[in-house]
Amino acid sequence: MLYPQSNSHRQTIELSGFWDFCFDPQDLGPANGWQNGFADGRPIAVPASWNEQFEEERDYLGAAWYQTEFGLPWGWKEKQIVLRFGSVNYLAEVWLNGRALGTHEGGHLPFEFDVTSLMKQSANQLVVRVDGRLAFDRVPPGNVTGESADFFPSHASNYPQAQFDFFPYCGIHRPVLLYATPRTFLSDLTVQTDILGSNGRVQVRVEFDGDAIGVARSHLSGHGHQSAHETAFSNALAEMVIDVPNAALWSSSTPNLYDLVIELVQNEEVIDSYALKVGIRTVSVAADQLLINGEPVYLRGFGRHEDFPVIGRGYLPALIVKDYALMKWIGANSFRTSHYPYSEQMVDLADQLGFLVIDETPAVGLYFSEQGLEKRNAVCNQYVREMIARDKNHPSVIIWSLANEPHSASPHVRPFFERLYKEAKRLDSTRPVTLVSFVGGDEEAFAFCDLVCLNRYLGWYTYAGRLDEALPLLSNELDLLHEKFGKPILLAEFGADAIPGHHAQPPEMFSEEYQAELLVRYIELLRQKSYVIGEHIWNLCDFKTSQGITRVGALNHKGVFTRDRRPKLAAHRIRALWSQSDQ
Ligand code: GCB
Numbered sequence: 014m015l016y017p018q019s020n021s022h023r024q025t026i027e028l029s030g031f032w033d034f035c036f037d038p039q040d041l042g043p044a045n046g047w048q049n050g051f052a053d054g055r056p057i058a059v060p061a062s063w064n065e066q067f068e069e070e071r072d073y074l075g076a077a078w079y080q081t082e083f084g085l086p087w088g089w090k091e092k093q094i095v096l097r098f099g100s101v102n103y104l105a106e107v108w109l110n111g112r113a114l115g116t117h118e119g120g121h122l123p124f125e126f127d128v129t130s131l132m133k134q135s136a137n138q139l140v141v142r143v144d145g146r147l148a149f150d151r152v153p154p155g156n157v158t159g160e161s162a163d164f165f166p167s168h169a170s171n172y173p174q175a176q177f178d179f180f181p182y183c184g185i186h187r188p189v190l191l192y193a194t195p196r197t198f199l200s201d202l203t204v205q206t207d208i209l210g211s212n213g214r215v216q217v218r219v220e221f222d223g224d225a226i227g228v229a230r231s232h233l234s235g236h237g238h239q240s241a242h243e244t245a246f247s248n249a250l251a252e253m254v255i256d257v258p259n260a261a262l263w264s265s266s267t268p269n270l271y272d273l274v275i276e277l278v279q280n281e282e283v284i285d286s287y288a289l290k291v292g293i294r295t296v297s298v299a300a301d302q303l304l305i306n307g308e309p310v311y312l313r314g315f316g317r318h319e320d321f322p323v324i325g326r327g328y329l330p331a332l333i334v335k336d337y338a339l340m341k342w343i344g345a346n347s348f349r350t351s352h353y354p355y356s357e358q359m360v361d362l363a364d365q366l367g368f369l370v371i372d373e374t375p376a377v378g379l380y381f382s383e384q385g386l387e388k389r390n391a392v393c394n395q396y397v398r399e400m401i402a403r404d405k406n407h408p409s410v411i412i413w414s415l416a417n418e419p420h421s422a423s424p425h426v427r428p429f430f431e432r433l434y435k436e437a438k439r440l441d442s443t444r445p446v447t448l449v450s451f452v453g454g455d456e457e458a459f460a461f462c463d464l465v466c467l468n469r470y471l472g473w474y475t476y477a478g479r480l481d482e483a484l485p486l487l488s489n490e491l492d493l494l495h496e497k498f499g500k501p502i503l504l505a506e507f508g509a510d511a512i513p514g515h516h517a518q519p520p521e522m523f524s525e526e527y528q529a530e531l532l533v534r535y536i537e538l539l540r541q542k543s544y545v546i547g548e549h550i551w552n553l554c555d556f557k558t559s560q561g562i563t564r565v566g567a568l569n570h571k572g573v574f575t576r577d578r579r580p581k582l583a584a585h586r587i588r589a590l591w592s593q594s595d596q
Pocket of ligand 1: 178352
């Protein structure tokens with residue numbers, strides 16, 4: 014899926030701003046014809062979560078309606094017109110001028126509709142019903158009951174009862190775009206890169222939609238290189254191989270990007286074009302190492318959340334820039350998109366700034382009771398497909414993560430993840446695929462995943478306050494896991510809550526000192542293990558979650574920065590450690 018852009022063949026406008034909004038707790042909308050528009054809405058900002066924009070209804074997770082109006086932009090009459098949503102959480106139903114466009118399940122991933130035949134000259138009315146309910150058969154799940162093996166009993170008394178530890182923000186979270194392309198247009202590009210000696214190889218697969226087309230043309234430029242290629246289409250597909258002598262490779266320390274422009278050419282006339290940044294690099298897992306461009310890398314970084322006061326999970330460009338600035342300052346080179354794919358813009362900047370990204374689907378807190386299993390399977394499959402379609406061309410994305418902390422005790426688990434793993438590999442054979450587990454040796458999926466990713470909280474949820482006992486146990490477990498699976502291990506989460514301003518000497522839980530000590534001692538341990546390929550601290554910043562007895566102020570305080578991005582003691586300690594690292 015290509016992100017919309019503007020050039021001499023395409024145009025994109027953003028429908029962000031103030032829309033009309035209405036909560037619908039009794040689900041009156043459908044029967045009252047709100048699909049055709051509703052009266053007495055109140056203003057709401059798009060994109061942003063609805064939960065913190067008003068003085069009530071913070072915890073409202075039911076149905077709500079959005080509407081806005083727009084005219085046909087100048088010069089779009091003969092164009093193909095598409096309406097695109099970057100992320101709507103959780104279930105979206107969309108109508109344009111009273112006609113149903115379709116539905117989309119799941120937040121954090123884009124979906125779009127061809128609206129060419131429905132557009133009017135003016136007053137096009139767009140209506141969106143968003144259903145944010147938490148339910149056992151949704152992914153991620155919530156309001157779950159049943160056998161305790163199937164879910165987190167510790168979350169059962171939280172409010173809202175999400176089976177995951179972040180606030181279940183709802184609404185239109187990322188920009189809504191309207192874009193125009195020619196009627197015959199580039200529909201997809203897939204770029205894969207390789208390295209042959211000192212040369213780079215860029216393979217481009219070009220697809221189009223519409224009338225038969227002659228050839229695809231490419232222009233690649235940057236770092237002293239300039240080349241053009243032309244390939245004829247066969248069955249609506251053109252494949253090109255572009256060799257780049259003495260390529261300037263992409264890595265986290267040298268995020269070199271080339272400019273690629275692809276054109277559709279009919280009778281010597283360019284009828285559509287699309288520009289893409291390309292980073293030439295390879296990723297592989299070999300023996301106990303993660304290799305970028307054949308060189309071992311060690312991941313220093315974080316799990317993070319898209320989370321900020323008032324805007325909730327809404328797209329906020331300044332926050333993206335700030336978080337990258339903090340990660341640079343502290344010496345991080347990587348992060349995981351815990352626990353859902355982040356905005357396209359976040360990934361664009363990772364390409365540009367040189368961050369290594371583990372891209373994770375929204376499948377967090379999965380459980381496997383028979384009820385709803387088929388649906389869960391279908392939604393997870395959809396997430397894998399949508400995430401790879403969206404992010405496959407980003408050099409910064411080095412690993413796909415299928416899930417975070419599935420409840421892996423059931424016999425359904427292995428076939429469930431085997432299918433997802435195969436699907437991810439079918440769609441992209443160039444990147445390692447994994448999942449992030451809390452069960453360790455019992456995670457059967459590690460038998461076929463390309464690396465082991467583990468979350469561990471010894472010294473916090475277990476061995477509370479007893480780091481001297483916790484660390485040898487962790488050390489032992491890591492060795493056993495490595496012996497069992499023979500794969501490199503990433504510690505994908507470890508950490509401790511610290512209430513900013515709370516101090517204790519000797520360190521004790523919830524103090525800034527305890528958090529700093531736990532993180533530093535974990536890192537010292539990890540650095541002794543040759544098979545450990547990285548350390549991802551949980552979390553970059555404090556973030557909002559459900560209310561519960563372990564979450565003071567409904568925040569998870571495991572951030573090394575506060576929710577408003579001020580450093581805790583741990584941030585300074587980690588910076589001192591990480592700034593000594595070479596890349
Ligand atoms: C975990 C989860 C993460 C939580 C974290 C915690 O294992 O993956 O979503 O926020 O623990 O702080 O409990």
